[in-house]
Amino acid sequence: MIDLISEDQRLLRELEGLLGVVEPGSEALPTVLVALRDALRAERTAAYGVDVGPDRYHTAFVHGVGFSEPPPVLTEVFDASLPPAGSHFGYFDPARPPPAQRNQPMRFSALGLTETLRALPLAGNGTLWERLGLSEAEWEQARTQLAVHAMGLYRRLGLEHMAQLRVLVCEGETMLGWLGAFRPEPFTEREQQLLHALTPAIQRRMAMDRRLREAGLLGPALGAALEVLGRPAWVVTFSGRVMHTNKAGQARLEQDVQGVTVQVRDCIRSPPGTGPLFSSGPLRTPGLPDHYLVLDPGPPSIEPTAKLPVLTQRWGLTAREAQVLEHVVQGETNKAIALHLGCAERTVEVHVTHLLNKAQVESRSALISRFFQS
Numbered sequence: 050m051i052d053l054i055s056e057d058q059r060l061l062r063e064l065e066g067l068l069g070v071v072e073p074g075s076e077a078l079p080t081v082l083v084a085l086r087d088a089l090r091a092e093r094t095a096a097y098g099v100d101v102g103p104d105r106y107h108t109a110f111v112h113g114v115g116f117s118e119p120p121p122v123l124t125e126v127f128d129a130s131l132p133p134a135g136s137h138f139g140y141f142d143p144a145r146p147p148p149a150q151r152n153q154p155m156r157f158s159a160l161g162l163t164e165t166l167r168a169l170p171l172a173g174n175g176t177l178w179e180r181l182g183l184s185e186a187e188w189e190q191a192r193t194q195l196a197v198h199a200m201g202l203y204r205r206l207g208l209e210h211m212a213q214l215r216v217l218v219c220e221g222e223t224m225l226g227w228l229g230a231f232r233p234e235p236f237t238e239r240e241q242q243l244l245h246a247l248t249p250a251i252q253r254r255m256a257m258d259r260r261l262r263e264a265g266l267l268g269p270a271l272g273a274a275l276e277v278l279g280r281p282a283w284v285v286t287f288s289g290r291v292m293h294t295n296k297a298g299q300a301r302l303e304q305d306v307q308g309v310t311v312q313v314r315d316c317i318r319s320p321p322g323t324g325p326l327f328s329s330g331p332l333r334t335p336g337l338p339d340h341y342l343v344l345d346p347g348p349p350s351i352e353p354t355a356k357l358p359v360l361t362q363r364w365g366l367t368a369r370e371a372q373v374l375e376h377v378v379q380g381e382t383n384k385a386i387a388l389h390l391g392c393a394e395r396t397v398e399v400h401v402t403h404l405l406n407k408a409q410v411e412s413r414s415a416l417i418s419r420f421f422q423s
Contacts, residue, residue: 060088082114091230098226099143106131130202137191147182151219154244225255281345289314364407373400
């Protein structure tokens, strides 16, 4: 690889700046694709994501710059071209991109220029398919799929006679998206290096956008889960802003919004189980700020005694652990439980740790949620 010249370094800083400036939850890729087209001297740029279904692949998102078709048409055309699950699309399987291609920009010649579908020189020794991380059999399958699926898409979009520079943006083994540029002339090694330097910033942004999309889809499921807790519950940001609540929690807010808001904020700044409300501590999702699950310690509307014998047997609890569990699900602190049972608070802490392990959860409020959902 070669070092970036000063002009490319300036372009890199500008592109990285664009990725950071666009607000979380907003689509950054369309803006970046416009700037990337200029930086790479490309005619068109594009990005897409693929959801892996049980029978076939589906389009998660499609963005394009320089195409005559509007985004809805691009999405429809692209989705119709995706192959059955387990098949190659281009030189890779979207469900299992080869390690050699993950986050590694590669240059390819136009698909319509040669029957052998040979790529421009790639770094490293060995055959072309080995440099792509494919076996010879996978290479033959990829060529077949290119002819059946990808070639039709390229012709439909007028890309069959354009060279491409692309990268499979991945997080671990998961492909977050495909991003690339097209033009009639072959791309240079310097342009490939510029995209390589930009890929970590693109990867971080795509990972965050994916988690935000998933969080949006999980919103209804989270609301349903909060309802079964049988008590007021809130999911709040690190600043104390309520993101989600159940009906009981909403009723409490309507009765005393200022008082509940203060209690919630005090709660997330205190160790779990020490305040009038208790929280599970931070609900961590990599790449996103911490959130908190806060519960009201009042008696639940669902009677715990009916569930206790069943879960005692299912989780393999001792008699003492079952006693502690009964008090935990009623919202009592370790100190209060110790007073009830006539033991040291440290002993209760040990029992609570055992309960978390046996219920296979990581926090006190997750234990309560598991109890009432079981």
